[in-house]
Amino acid sequence: MKLRYFAWVRERIGRAEEDIALPADIVTVADLVAWLKTRGEEYEAAFQHEKIVRAAIDRAHVKPEANIAGASEIAFFPPMTGG
Amino acid sequence: MKLRYFAWVRERIGRAEEDIALPADIVTVADLVAWLKTRGEEYEAAFQHEKIVRAAIDRAHVKPEANIAGASEIAFFPPMTGG
Amino acid sequence: MAVRIQAEPFDTGVEIARLTAGSGAGAVVTFTGLCRADGETGTITAMTLEHFPGMAEEELSRLEAEARKRWPLLDCLVIHRHGRLVPGDTIVLVITLSAHRDAAFGAANFLMDYLKTSAPFWKKEESAGGEQWVAAKDSDNAARGRWTQK
Amino acid sequence: MAVRIQAEPFDTGVEIARLTAGSGAGAVVTFTGLCRADGETGTITAMTLEHFPGMAEEELSRLEAEARKRWPLLDCLVIHRHGRLVPGDTIVLVITLSAHRDAAFGAANFLMDYLKTSAPFWKKEESAGGEQWVAAKDSDNAARGRWTQK
Numbered sequence: 001m002k003l004r005y006f007a008w009v010r011e012r013i014g015r016a017e018e019d020i021a022l023p024a025d026i027v028t029v030a031d032l033v034a035w036l037k038t039r040g041e042e043y044e045a046a047f048q049h050e051k052i053v054r055a056a057i058d059r060a061h062v063k064p065e066a067n068i069a070g071a072s073e074i075a076f077f078p079p080m081t082g083g
Numbered sequence: 084m085k086l087r088y089f090a091w092v093r094e095r096i097g098r099a100e101e102d103i104a105l106p107a108d109i110v111t112v113a114d115l116v117a118w119l120k121t122r123g124e125e126y127e128a129a130f131q132h133e134k135i136v137r138a139a140i141d142r143a144h145v146k147p148e149a150n151i152a153g154a155s156e157i158a159f160f161p162p163m164t165g166g
Numbered sequence: 167m168a169v170r171i172q173a174e175p176f177d178t179g180v181e182i183a184r185l186t187a188g189s190g191a192g193a194v195v196t197f198t199g200l201c202r203a204d205g206e207t208g209t210i211t212a213m214t215l216e217h218f219p220g221m222a223e224e225e226l227s228r229l230e231a232e233a234r235k236r237w238p239l240l241d242c243l244v245i246h247r248h249g250r251l252v253p254g255d256t257i258v259l260v261i262t263l264s265a266h267r268d269a270a271f272g273a274a275n276f277l278m279d280y281l282k283t284s285a286p287f288w289k290k291e292e293s294a295g296g297e298q299w300v301a302a303k304d305s306d307n308a309a310r311g312r313w314t315q316k
Numbered sequence: 317m318a319v320r321i322q323a324e325p326f327d328t329g330v331e332i333a334r335l336t337a338g339s340g341a342g343a344v345v346t347f348t349g350l351c352r353a354d355g356e357t358g359t360i361t362a363m364t365l366e367h368f369p370g371m372a373e374e375e376l377s378r379l380e381a382e383a384r385k386r387w388p389l390l391d392c393l394v395i396h397r398h399g400r401l402v403p404g405d406t407i408v409l410v411i412t413l414s415a416h417r418d419a420a421f422g423a424a425n426f427l428m429d430y431l432k433t434s435a436p437f438w439k440k441e442e443s444a445g446g447e448q449w450v451a452a453k454d455s456d457n458a459a460r461g462r463w464t465q466k
Binding site: 139160 | 199206215216217218220221224225246257258278281282283284285286287288289290299300301302303306
Binding site: 182186267275 | 328343344403404
């Protein structure tokens with residue numbers, strides 16, 4: 001699975017993207033976040049307040065309970081501050 | 084008193100402005116309209132639906148009950164349609 | 167007072183650039199009103215805007231002062247044309263500048279609503295069937311009412 | 317789709333003129349957002365706008381389609397810049413064209429409210445004290461909420 005990170009999520013994790021083989025028991029975005037947090041301090045820092053971090057599957061906003069089956073790319077980022 | 088007319092009020096009366104000596108018993112704009120209507124068909128046509136016609140005393144919108152004392156110019160015109 | 171009544175066309179881009187330069191504004195809203203072939207009285211070939219010289223400037227200045235009282239504007243401009251216009255010609259321009267977008271949107275909206283119902287301008291449209299004065303719209307009076315009901 | 321994401325500045329006047337010519341519109345509303353020295357994190361010297369390439373275009377196109385569904389727009393343009401900007405630089409431009417002013421004002425307002433909270437852009441401000449990410453504003457989420465509560 002291709003994961004992409006933006007803004008301070010990217011800075012805390014220390015990279016803009018990565019390809020990771022996910023365990024088969026990860027069904028939702030929330031599952032993925034919980035699993036990422038076990039991978040090290042940088043992920044723990046990025047998802048410290050996990051309800052703040054937003055997610056997009058294949059460039060469309062999704063909620064934590066969204067199913068990731070069939071996704072080719074999942075992105076994590078802070079609330080948007082454009083405009 | 085200087086009277087000024089605009090748009091279809093001007094067209095119906097047949098002039099853009101005139102100077103008229105007003106009878107002393109005219110107190111309000113409504114009095115003035117009632118008196119003008121006695122001056123001929125053209126005024127009657129202009130003020131046929133007198134509630135539609137708007138008035139301004141010295142370039143400020145006023146209501147029919149406004150007192151004309153001290154006015155140097157009174158204008159009559161249809162509802163505005165600019166913008 | 168940033169109010170102008172003129173027969174000449176205006177250049178919206180030039181006016182925006184002039185007001186915005188060095189203003190410190192974070193939000194600029196503009197409204198441009200144009201003459202439409204699909205007029206109020208049918209398909210039109212032209213329209214003539216009559217106005218009350220002097221009062222038009224004063225009334226727009228009063229509206230501008232009221233807008234500045236209601237919203238924290240950094241700058242504000244109203245231009246209204248008079249004379250004969252054809253479809254596609256600009257009629258009116260309102261520009262509002264503020265730190266944040268709510269004030270700029272609110273003031274531009276307010277200025278247009280009031281301008282429509284209180285600035286002394288009258289439109290006469292020309293079509294194949296002749297000339298006809300445009301009647302005031304109930305919807306414009308309703309739009310103006312929004313600002314006094316709270 | 318009339319959506320552009322670019323690092324380069326845009327010319328509001330040129331964009332308005334291009335969209336308006338021959339459009340038949342009676343109302344053109346524009347919103348321009350600019351970088352302010354009085355930033356969200358204090359007095360700033362610059363800001364950098366990070367974005368999610370691809371998703372930014374798609375999200376703005378979705379918003380544009382939604383605006384066109386809700387209001388009878390004759391045309392519509394959204395430009396959003398990315399990269400490093402200094403105070404006075406333009407950030408975003410929204411232009412809406414319609415026959416009457418309500419639709420143009422409504423759609424421009426809607427586009428800005430949604431753009432602020434759903435287009436994948438993030439601001440990092442630079443000041444004497446260093447760099448800091450801008451936090452999302454509750455007022456922006458509240459503004460967005462206006463469009464779904466009826």
